[in-house]
Amino acid sequence: MLAMQTQTLTQRLANPSNFMALSARLLPWCWGLATALLAVGLYLAFFGSPPDYQQGQTVKIMYIHVPAAWLSMLVYALIAVSSFGFLVFRHPLADVSAKAAAPTGATFTFLALATGSLWGKPMWGAFWVWDPRLTSVLILFILYLGLIALRSSIEDEALASKLTAVLSLVGIAILPVIKFSVEWNSLHQPASVMRLGAPTIHPSLLWPLLVMALAMTMLFLAMQLKAMRNEILRRRLKTLRRVAAESAAGLSQQPAH
Amino acid sequence: MDLGPHATYIWSAYAVVGVTLLALIAWLFLDGRRQQRLIEEIEARGRARKRS
Numbered sequence: 001m002l003a004m005q006t007q008t009l010t011q012r013l014a015n016p017s018n019f020m021a022l023s024a025r026l027l028p029w030c031w032g033l034a035t036a037l038l039a040v041g042l043y044l045a046f047f048g049s050p051p052d053y054q055q056g057q058t059v060k061i062m063y064i065h066v067p068a069a070w071l072s073m074l075v076y077a078l079i080a081v082s083s084f085g086f087l088v089f090r091h092p093l094a095d096v097s098a099k100a101a102a103p104t105g106a107t108f109t110f111l112a113l114a115t116g117s118l119w120g121k122p123m124w125g126a127f128w129v130w131d132p133r134l135t136s137v138l139i140l141f142i143l144y145l146g147l148i149a150l151r152s153s154i155e156d157e158a159l160a161s162k163l164t165a166v167l168s169l170v171g172i173a174i175l176p177v178i179k180f181s182v183e184w185n186s187l188h189q190p191a192s193v194m195r196l197g198a199p200t201i202h203p204s205l206l207w208p209l210l211v212m213a214l215a216m217t218m219l220f221l222a223m224q225l226k227a228m229r230n231e232i233l234r235r236r237l238k239t240l241r242r243v244a245a246e247s248a249a250g251l252s253q254q255p256a257h
Numbered sequence: 258m259d260l261g262p263h264a265t266y267i268w269s270a271y272a273v274v275g276v277t278l279l280a281l282i283a284w285l286f287l288d289g290r291r292q293q294r295l296i297e298e299i300e301a302r303g304r305a306r307k308r309s
Contacts, residue, residue: 046258057261061270068274107281111274118270122263219278226285233292240299247306 014093016232023225030222037215044208052205061119063208067216069112072140073175075105075220079147080172083165093228095161096235098168099151100227104220106144112137132181133188136174143171157238 045063052059079101085094116134117127128134147164154160182188201209260267 051261056263057259057267058263060260060267064270064274104281107277111277114273114277115270118266118273122266223282223285226289230285230289230292233289233296237292237296237299240296240303244299244303 014091016093016096019093020229020232023229027222027225027229030218030225034215034218034222037211037218041208041212041215044211049204049208055123058119058122059205061115062205063212064216065112065115065119066209067213068108068115069137070213071216071220072105072109072112072137073178074217075101075108076140076144076168076172076175078224079105079168083168086161087165087169095165096228096231097224098165099161100231101224102144102147102151104223104227106141106148108216108220109137109141109144113141131188132184133178136178136181140174140178143174147171 041063045060049060049063051057079098082094082098082101085091086098113134116137120129121127147168150167151160151164154163
């Protein structure tokens with residue numbers, strides 16, 4: 001009883017049963033909030049914001065491209081923090097979080113590349129250029145695929161978790177490269193929102209962008225909670241199968257009376 | 258709504274995002290339902306074995 005009382009909030013949340021109960025309550029709110037924010041964001045993007053003075057209506061691609069690009073980096077940072085938590089504190093839920101986030105992170109990175117490509121063609125005249133920003137984001141995408149492939153290629157789950165965690169910590173070096181790559185002879189425009197000093201983007205374009213970024217972050221949160229629940233169920237199923245197999249083997253070894 | 262001469266690129270970008278995210282969400286729900294069903298099946302088999 002005393003042990004229960006002295007548990008920290010992190011320890012209570014790290015318990016898979018507590019996480020399942022809490023996430024079941026949170027998930028409907030996350031999906032609902034994400035849907036509502038997406039509706040508002042899309043309305044602002046299409047009906048509440050003017051065309052850009054240089055880029056015209058193609059600026060509307062920014063409202064999905066920039067949130068996807070932010071999330072591609074944010075999700076990787078989450079994977080790295082979770083991996084650190086798993087390697088140092090041995091929290092099984094941290095490993096669940098790292099594993100669950102990888103496909104979602106890869107998806108957002110793919111979307112950042114695809115929407116960037118569709119924005120690049122009318123603005124730069126090419127779907128792809130070997131620009132520092134584009135190339136470093138492509139490396140991030142390959143890194144995500146590497147994390148997924150490494151984990152699924154090793155049968156021993158504990159070993160797969162450790163190796164994937166180490167690779168994700170090594171791979172975090174790509175994040176500052178992506179961030180500062182726009183300053184290295186890049187076609188890509190420099191940061192206009194997340195920078196020292198005030199954003200250089202006009203408020204009529206900034207607000208729809210911020211709402212869409214919040215909407216897609218909330219959507220990611222809902223997807224992450226759902227993916228973590230699925231992973232906990234998958235591990236529970238694996239344990240149940242092992243127990244069933246052991247009990248069947250025990251019964252078959254009992255002498256007949 | 259007039260999206261100008263580059264409307265195809267704008268609609269394509271939104272379509273790629275919409276289809277990809279919907280597919281990911283659908284996969285998450287189908288995967289969750291599958292895991293839950295398999296757990297219920299194995300628990301039901303365990304209960305049946307105990308009764309017999």
